Amino acid sequence: MTVTGAETGRRTMPAVAAKGVTKIYGHGDAAVHALRGVDVGFDTGAFTAIMGPSGSGKSTLMHCLAGLDTVTEGEVRIGDVDITRLGDKRLTLLRRDRVGFIFQAFNLLPTLTAEQNIRLPVDIAGRQVDQELFDTVIGTVGLADRLGHRPSELSGGQQQRVAVARALISKPQVIFADEPTGNLDSRSGAEVLSFLRTSVRDLHQTIVMVTHDPVAASYADRVVFLRDGALVTELAAPTPQTVLDTLLKLEA
Amino acid sequence: MLRTTLAGLLAHKLRLLLTSLAITLGVGFIAGTFVLTDTLQAGFTQRIAASADKVDVAVRPAESGGEKAPRLSTADLTRIRGVAGVAEAQGLVRGDAALVGKDGKAVGSAPTTGFSVVTGRLDRTTIASGTAPTAAGQVVIDTNTAKTRGFTTGDTVTVLDSRHRPHAFQVTGLVDVGVDQMLAYTGAVGFTTATAQAMTGETGFHEIDIAASDGVTPENLRAAITSALGGTGATVWTGQQLAQQLARSNGADTEILTLGLLMFGLVAMLVAALVIYNTFNILVAQRTREMALLRCIGATRRQVFGSILLESAVVGLISSALGLLTGLGLGAGALAVLKATGQNLPSAGVALAPRTIAIALAVGLVVTVGAALLPARTATRVAPIAALRTQTDEQTFTTGMLRIAFAALFLLTGGGLTVAAVVADPGPVALYVAMGGGTLTFCAVLVLGPVIVRPLSAFAGWAPAKLFGVPGRLAMDNSRRNPKRSATTTVALTIGVTLMTLISVITATMRATYTVKLDEQFPVDYMVSAQAGESENSSVPRDLAGALRARPELTSVVEIRQARAGRGGGTGGGSGGGSGGGKLTVGTFSGPYKPALRGGSMTGFTAGSALVSDSVAKDLGVAPGGTITLTTPKAGTVEVRVLGTFDGETEALPGVTVPDGAFDTYFGAVGDDRILVNAKDGVAADVSRKAVEAAAMPYPTAQVVSSTEVRREFDETLDMTLMIIVGLLGLAVLISLLGIANTLSLSVHERSRESALLRALGLTRGQLRRMLSAEALILGLIGAIVGVALGLVFGWVAAQTLMADILFRVPLAQVAGLVALSGLAGVLAAVFPARRAARASIVASLASD
């Protein structure tokens, strides 16, 4: 099933695009088809959510899109680069310069302070942090008085906000988030999600987020639905109710 | 519980292997020591038995306590031959008979030993090739001397008799001296009994071997001979007793070797214990959740404790068994190396005594289980609730009062003892006190380790952080995030580095100190002296000094003569008179020589006066102005007045020095013990050397040494000692490196999610590897820095306690090399863990917990 959706006709190239992506774990009888030929594009400056039942291949798709995992077949483009053809070194550098991550848990290095964690990707790249952007981001996520603390001294919500700040600071072409609010209560989750929302609107950031939560998905501009490793449908301008309805339909 | 433990062990084979390796190496070294020395001992015993088997009874002379080796007389031999039941009795002759080498000089620093080769039933000589001497003009040479001096059967050689007259002999064969240490040391030339007596000038025998007639038991014969020799005090042994006696004296030698090697084995085991302790500590920390889960589902504290101890027991047993095998290999290897370097060793099979097996297994087991006790106790403290926590919390370390108190206690007593040792007079007592102080100070460092590791890692990590950027900075953070773990890891390395630094400091200090002393003692370019023999006339004729003086290239020829005189005690001037009795070395010098006196003066140095060394003055209790009574062979009892004292260590003079005229009246025209010669200014070294050698040429026993040679020989001895000790300590360092590798791989495993996160954020594989290498580098450097600091301090202390007036030297290059090597070795230890971390899949690592 092919989903080209709203971007047909637009002139801008999608920030990330997958073409016929297949991922098979294991061999022979034990082979698991986690992705079965997924074609999907994510527009620059858009906030897209990926949803689907457990085991449908959401995380796998995200890992393949982000260059964390290899694909069995197909092509993944970040900007104009086909990352499936890159070696580990070039892939790492591409990730460093163009991709940001927010994971469900364990986002931060325990030995570094919040500020050091935020600056880490830029430091690794050996670049200078854009101080103006830094101040804006810190101001937005509200961490100004927490910068000197280590992760163990921060709450789960604060830790996720640090992770969001870190993803934003290197101005990546795309940010991937795998259930970023999965471990948070609804209030902290809502905070994190509105930062993501704001960064898309104000900083023109591209975000791809995997989630189980219809409310979280409703912060996105668009939701794509996976089932058994294939894209089945998508929603534009989702609300919690339309998302829930679509999910129920999928599981039926 | 047992099944859970074993399943856990099998699931982590690599970890098991690394942990075992530390113990395996330590146990291997200890077992190897026993295997080596047991094999040597067994071989010796076997040879001795084979040799002693041929005699039924052996007689050795009574210990005389005199200066000359005791001998049995011809009368004794005649008496023995007269005893009923004696089938044959042969006296064995032994004495100096200097073999002259192809260069015309007597070989070796001591003359070769001439001995009688007995033929027939009592022949105990092992002829390696050729035949035994049967006529006056024939000789056999020991295989080693023949090889090093280039002689073979059929050659004609010159041997000097006891009065240094040359005689020509035909070499009829080569002889294997076996376990006879004396013959092996000096080299041996064997003659017929009559020739041996003529050549060595010995009329007596150092042993008489006896064969019994048929039907006479050795015990009965021994009794008969003992009564026949009644009153001479000679020892009479049966062949078996002789063998036991010989084996015992050989055993003492191997025992020293065993003890020496075991010391290093002990250090290695100590380091291994630290490595094991650390490994189990980390394992317990990493398995907190597993333990907690076990507690949740009903395991008691005892069961948790037991499971850890069981794990350590299995590890201990496996690694000790492997260690035993390693030891067998090491022992056999060392034996092969010794043989390859030309040591004359018996070739018995490798000996594996039950004791070796027992000790190896026991040591390995006890050390492993002992080191795991504390970690096991920690494991019992895990609360069941810990199973429910998601993220294992970071180990936070706070310096406790108890730690500070203990450290202070150790530091104060250790420091106190050390200061006491430095202040005390040099000697063994001071050295032991210093060792005690050093051990306590080391304990203080051990206790303080976690406290000092933080600032030290900042120091050691400064360069890596600058060099490697972000990976370097992360490495520094990682190296200090768990101070206890880092401290134990590095202390293991510190032990080896401390000892190595200590040894190299002591060696450098000794070298500097002795070089200066040598310059004072040996203020001349050449020294000509006689081969140090057993016979009294181990001197060179005075004509040689004349010949040297006649040489235009040479100048300031000083002859030094000496002889032994009876000691009649000293009176006056000092703190009470010394007692009489004993012997003194009395000598003189002739030529341009000005002794530097410590007390008194040279004025009036004529017959009836003497200069004494300060140690003799102390022994006799005399001071300038006092008198000494000497019993001399030519002038009977004489009294000499002490004019002055000199430093016996730096002056080249005999302990009691009298004017040369007086010396001749006391002792007659004794030859020169040594002659000091200088080259004239402007004469090249090789020219003056040739002049001295030419003058000495007619005197085969006169040996020429130059000051450079003496220094070089001394340097070589020191270098050799340093190399051996450092080599043996290398094992401890190797084990501590295994510890670094082990800690690092466990830490890497623990931090696999962190590594994956860093990789996701754009850290390349190379950077990740560099990060881990830098961490190991920092750990290595911390260990080395502490070790070098301790080694320098205690090297200084040890040197102070070894002797007075030392010239303290720090071998900067060696110490710097040691630090660099430790860092490098740390990096090497990180190679495997780093590779594994870099290869790990990001996605899989992120998912794991």
Ligand SMILES: Nc1ncnc2c1ncn2[C@@H]1O[C@H](COP(=O)(O)OP(=O)(O)OP(=O)(O)O)[C@@H](O)[C@H]1O
């Ligand atoms: N390393 C792996 N080896 C084998 N199979 C795997 C592996 N990783 C994932 N799978 C399988 O691939 C399929 C997709 O997994 P994936 O983790 O992408 O699902 P998901 O949609 O993220 O599920 P969830 O909502 O539970 O996180 C599942 O059937 C899973 O069992």
Ligand SMILES: [Mg+2]
């Ligand atoms: Mg998932």
